[in-house]
Amino acid sequence: MTMTMDDPVLHYSLGLFPQGDETYFGEWQEAGLYWLWTGAQPAGDPPRTVWEKSEKGVVEFKADGYLAHPILAGKPHHIDHLFGYWHESDADRIWLQVPQKESVVHALVWGGKSGVHKQDRLLWLCPQCGSQIADCLIDTGKVGMEGFIAAQLDAVRRFNFDEAKRKCRSCGLVHPEAYGFYPRDDGAAEKASRGRW
Amino acid sequence: MFANLVVKESLEKVAGDWDFLQEKVLAHFSTFKAVGQNIYGIRRRYVGAAGIVDPQKGAISRHFEIGPQGKIEVLKQPLEISVTTSGTPHHVTHNFGYWHVNDMDELYLRLPGETPDALGYSLVIMGNPSGDECDRFAWYCERCLTILFERVCETGRLGFDVFWKSERQAVTDYNRDVANRTCPECGFINPRGYCWAVSKDNPEEREARAVW
Numbered sequence A: 001m002t003m004t005m006d007d008p009v010l011h012y013s014l015g016l017f018p019q020g021d022e023t024y025f026g027e028w029q030e031a032g033l034y035w036l037w038t039g040a041q042p043a044g045d046p047p048r049t050v051w052e053k054s055e056k057g058v059v060e061f062k063a064d065g066y067l068a069h070p071i072l073a074g075k076p077h078h079i080d081h082l083f084g085y086w087h088e089s090d091a092d093r094i095w096l097q098v099p100q101k102e103s104v105v106h107a108l109v110w111g112g113k114s115g116v117h118k119q120d121r122l123l124w125l126c127p128q129c130g131s132q133i134a135d136c137l138i139d140t141g142k143v144g145m146e147g148f149i150a151a152q153l154d155a156v157r158r159f160n161f162d163e164a165k166r167k168c169r170s171c172g173l174v175h176p177e178a179y180g181f182y183p184r185d186d187g188a189a190e191k192a193s194r195g196r197w
Numbered sequence B: 001m002f003a004n005l006v007v008k009e010s011l012e013k014v015a016g017d018w019d020f021l022q023e024k025v026l027a028h029f030s031t032f033k034a035v036g037q038n039i040y041g042i043r044r045r046y047v048g049a050a051g052i053v054d055p056q057k058g059a060i061s062r063h064f065e066i067g068p069q070g071k072i073e074v075l076k077q078p079l080e081i082s083v084t085t086s087g088t089p090h091h092v093t094h095n096f097g098y099w100h101v102n103d104m105d106e107l108y109l110r111l112p113g114e115t116p117d118a119l120g121y122s123l124v125i126m127g128n129p130s131g132d133e134c135d136r137f138a139w140y141c142e143r144c145l146t147i148l149f150e151r152v153c154e155t156g157r158l159g160f161d162v163f164w165k166s167e168r169q170a171v172t173d174y175n176r177d178v179a180n181r182t183c184p185e186c187g188f189i190n191p192r193g194y195c196w197a198v199s200k201d202n203p204e205e206r207e208a209r210a211v212w
Helices: A138-159 A188-196 B012-013 B023-029 B160-178 B203-211
Strands: A010-015 A029-031 A033-042 A050-053 A058-061 A069-073 A077-079 A086-089 A093-097 A103-111 A121-123 A132-138 B031-034 B038-048 B051-054 B063-067 B071-072 B080-084 B090-092 B099-102 B106-111 B118-127 B137-140 B146-154
Touching: A010 A029, A033 B080, A050 A069, A058 B012, A121 A138, A138 A188, B023 B038, B023 B106, B051 B203, B137 B160, B146 B160, B160 B203
Parallel strands: none
Antiparallel strands: A010 B080, A029 A033, A033 A103, A050 A058, A050 A077, A069 A093, A077 A086, A086 A121, A093 A103, A121 A132, B031 B038, B038 B051, B038 B118, B063 B071, B063 B090, B080 B106, B090 B099, B099 B137, B106 B118, B137 B146
16 A cells, blocks of 8 residues: 555554564554553563552552453552553553463553543652652653653653662662663663562 | 562452453453443454454454545454554454444454464454544445445443444444445445344344355
8 A cells, every 4th residue: 555644544553573674562652542562571481560559558460371451540550670660640551461482472552542641650659668759740741652751761860869869758768779661771770670670 | 579568358359350351351341341541342252363253253354444545454463453543434344334433543452362273362442432532333335435324423422332222223224225325426236234243133234244
């Protein structure tokens, strides 16, 4: 099909496995109202855990097989080794897990409803007592997806810069360093931290 | 790292339907169900390289869309996320007998079963419409793509629950008079429409499902 610049986009396609020279794997992509990310881990690794903060405490979600887990807007959540903060979005997310022979593929589907992707909030919670240590608001509606990616890394770096800012005012525990979404951006301390939580 | 903070109660108690692919949860999504900001349809189907097979409808692999270049077939592969953008008329052969025009984007994902003979999963996810956002049931001439007939369903204003009743009414209205199916431009008499659910087919609609 030949398309001109004026033609509307009818559809987007994103294989869960990269083929040929496709470079989207591990990168956020905009597909209409949805923002999509796919990635993989070796099949033998422990399953990734989604942590969600609820009124009663922290809830831990993980499974060995296929999984489609909704993460509703406004729910602070953290996915271990994927992003080093708790994320509260105004848009719903769906966490997908697709086991294959040699790897386990994951996808995050983010959005879908019109009028969202306006604001995101990153939080750091004390792993010992649950108190909030720091937070950062991102006006995603103004900066867009690429701006969000830059802003979350900036927030991570500011959190990591001063150990005093990572110390829990309630129990005194020093929160480990944070890390951003893309491993390629990790400094040495961020890389080590990604391996831990 | 957060083990100290973890709620001790069972996941089902604190989080309810937390995995939509669990067998007991899946049944809630056999048509469409709104959860939060999205609407989900999740079905067990045979998914393979040759396509997707519904136990009742047969092969439902052929997905068509209409754009400025005319009618195109979009190959939707297993293990691929695809999104049909809002406003794009789309039709799946033998699956639903109209062109669906959704004001919301529709996301599809097909996951093969764990063994070649096992049922896999077919997921359709779309934003929950609000305000003036609608669904439309349309028919275009198979031969020249002239629009023949359309019904608008105000899902944003009335809620998505009106979709199925509205679909049934649109198909009935279209099929009622052969003039609706006769192209005013080229004179071609198009096949009847039919609903998504096989159980709603009357004999003529069952015949139409086999045709397109």
